[in-house]
Amino acid sequence: MFVKARQLILDNGLVLTDLDQTPQLDLAIDGADLVDSKLTLIKGGGGCHTLEKIIADSSKKFAVVADYSKLVDFFGHKKEFKIPVEVLSVVNQTVKIWLEGKGGKAMIRPATSKMGPTITDNGNFILDWHFPQQAADICDWAKIAQSVKQKPGVIETGLFVDMADVAYVGESDGRVTKINKGKVKK
Numbered sequence: 255m256f257v258k259a260r261q262l263i264l265d266n267g268l269v270l271t272d273l274d275q276t277p278q279l280d281l282a283i284d285g286a287d288l289v290d291s292k293l294t295l296i297k298g299g300g301g302c303h304t305l306e307k308i309i310a311d312s313s314k315k316f317a318v319v320a321d322y323s324k325l326v327d328f329f330g331h332k333k334e335f336k337i338p339v340e341v342l343s344v345v346n347q348t349v350k351i352w353l354e355g356k357g358g359k360a361m362i363r364p365a366t367s368k369m370g371p372t373i374t375d376n377g378n379f380i381l382d383w384h385f386p387q388q389a390a391d392i393c394d395w396a397k398i399a400q401s402v403k404q405k406p407g408v409i410e411t412g413l414f415v416d417m418a419d420v421a422y423v424g425e426s427d428g429r430v431t432k433i434n435k436g437k438v439k440k
Contacts, residue, residue, distance in 0.1 A: 257375060273312055282313035286414070288335055289318060289325050289421050293435055294395050296329065298338030298412030301363070301374050307410060310417050318421040325423050325431075329385070329393070336382040338363070338412035345407030346371075346379045352405055358385045378409055 263270050284306055288296040295318060297303045310316040329335050339360070341349045346362060353360040363372040363380040371379050385393075399413040421433040 273308070277312065279309070279313040281315050281317065282310050283317045283319060284310065286318050286320050286324060286418075286421075287412070288329060289320050289418075289423070289433075290329055291327050291433075293318070293418040293421055293433060294329075294416075295414035295418055296335060296337060296412050297414055298340075298380065301338070301372055301380055303338055303412040303414075304340050304374065304376060304410040307414060307417070310414065315419045316417055318418045319424075320421060321424045322426055322431075325421075325433075329395075336384045339381045339383055339402060340374055340376070340378050340409040340411075341381055342407045342409065343371075343377075343379050346381060349405055349407050350381055353381065353383050353402070356401075358383055360384070376409065 260270065284297070286295040286297050287299040297306055339349065339353065350360040350362070360381045360383045363382050364370070365372045374380060395413055396415045399411050399415050402408055402411050402413075419435065423431045423433065425431060
C-alpha cells in the first residue's frame, strides 16, 4: 500500500519527502480499522501499520479519520476484531504459537491476488491475531502491545496506543463527531 500511495503522490505532481529529509512532521492524518473510546487504534488492514506507526510517531499531531462503523466503546464490542502483527518470515510459526498461548487464534494473512502469504512493504509476514472477544473489554492494550513487541521476530503490532491526538468520525447522517483525548464533541 505504501508503494501505491507513493506512486499516487508522484503521479499528481506533489512534493514527496522522507523522514531522513523531514524527520519531524507537523501533522499526520490517517484512517484506522477500529477506534475505541480512548483513541486506541487498530490499524494494519492494508498491511502498512509499521510504516504508518513510524510516521505517526514522527508527527507533532496525529489525526485519525474514520466512519461511524469503525468507532467502538472497546475492542470486541459490536464486532469481531483482529490485531495485525508484522513478523519476520522465519519465525512466523514460533510467534503464532506464542500468541495463541496468550489466547485467541493467530493466522498468517493470505495474499489476495497470489498464492501464499501477504508480504509487507518491509518484506515480512503478517499474523492476524483474532483476540478473544470475551476478554477484550478488560485488556490493557499498552501492556499487550509492549509484550508482543518484546517477542523476538516481531517487528510491530497494529495496536496504536496513546498515539492519536484527535479522531474525526463521519456519522451516518453526514455529521462529524470530533473525539479529543478524553472528550467527545458532536
